[in-house]
Amino acid sequence: MRYWYTYRTVVAVLIALALSGSIFWLYTQQVACDSRSGSCLVNISVHPEDRFVSASDPDKKVVIVGIDNQSVKALGQYxxxxxxxxxxxxxxxxxxxAVVGFDISFPDARDGQGDAQFARALRDSTVPVVLSYPAGGLDTGNGKVIQQSESGIDEIPLKAFRCMDGNPDPKTPCQQPIKNVILASTDLQLDSDGVVRRVPLFVQPACFALGTCATPVIDTFAFAAYRAANTDPTTGATLQESGGRAAFGSIWSTQVDGTGATLINFSGPPGNYAKNGQYVRFSDVVSGAVPADIIKGSVVLIGAYNLSGVNDSQLVTTSAGSNGTLPMAGVELHANVVQMFDYAVPAPGSPSKLLTREPAWAIALVIL
Structure with a gap:
């Protein structure tokens, strides 16, 4: 007993250090496993911080045009x-x-007359149009993700929708791109618990590895829409990665992980845009029933929205809670990323929407 009273402080400190070290190591494993790092040894991804995400009104400059069940019923086919x-x-x-983004894949020819009409509308468009360029799978690289191309499958949009060349062969690189058409990645990587918390900012397209294009990196879908709305896509600032940060010229920079992905700041739970009047049905747009003042000056994103039989929804940080753990439609997820970039620059009374992961030393100090 005498020795216990003599050394109890030392023992307590050693126990505290051992426990703190163990907890910090588990935290590093959560980070490593989420980013698919080779140092991932124990998958313990739990992310209790998700429960503290607050909701806010969505960006009034972003409108979702949803292809939902009612739209398909009204238009008569899918x-x-x-x-x-x-x-x-x-x-x-x-x-x-201001910009129209299609979170829809157009990799193949479907109906001759309809394809020709859409190709003509893309060529004649006076506003930037972002087309989805997804992949069947992703690999991780140094500061980027890489669309898998080993199978030879490329989901690049139909050549007539992006190129004015006379040669329709998709294996021949485009020599004359359509001026206002931008290809961007809609690819997402889930964390090890199946939740989307980050978006890759730098994506190597499958066409680059296949030799059918000379573009080594394309932007993520939401950033491409944001950039097109704020700069000239052909001459404006681009996103550059250096030292663990992605910088959009001198306007803003955000922290990225080893795969070039940044954390997403969601404005609220699934359905937040519809709840706040920033959602319209695709069929209403086609019929001309949507008031022009809702659309004017907005970044408009078109995509499947809780459409039966279409798996384009993901669990996100705001899915859990009183809303019953609902997944978020992919087009709404991208709308949240556009909003995050729209408010990346801090203003009086409005801090930057960009999220930053706490430094490792701060986490260790809090645990200790």
């Missing part, structure tokens, strides 16, 4: 004819949209 996409693009352009 997949939708591409003439409907042409009509929607022309309507949104006439209503003053």
């Amino acid at each position: 997949p939708l004819p591409r003439s409907d996409y042409a009509s929607a693009l022309q309507t949104l352009e006439n209503d003053g949209a």
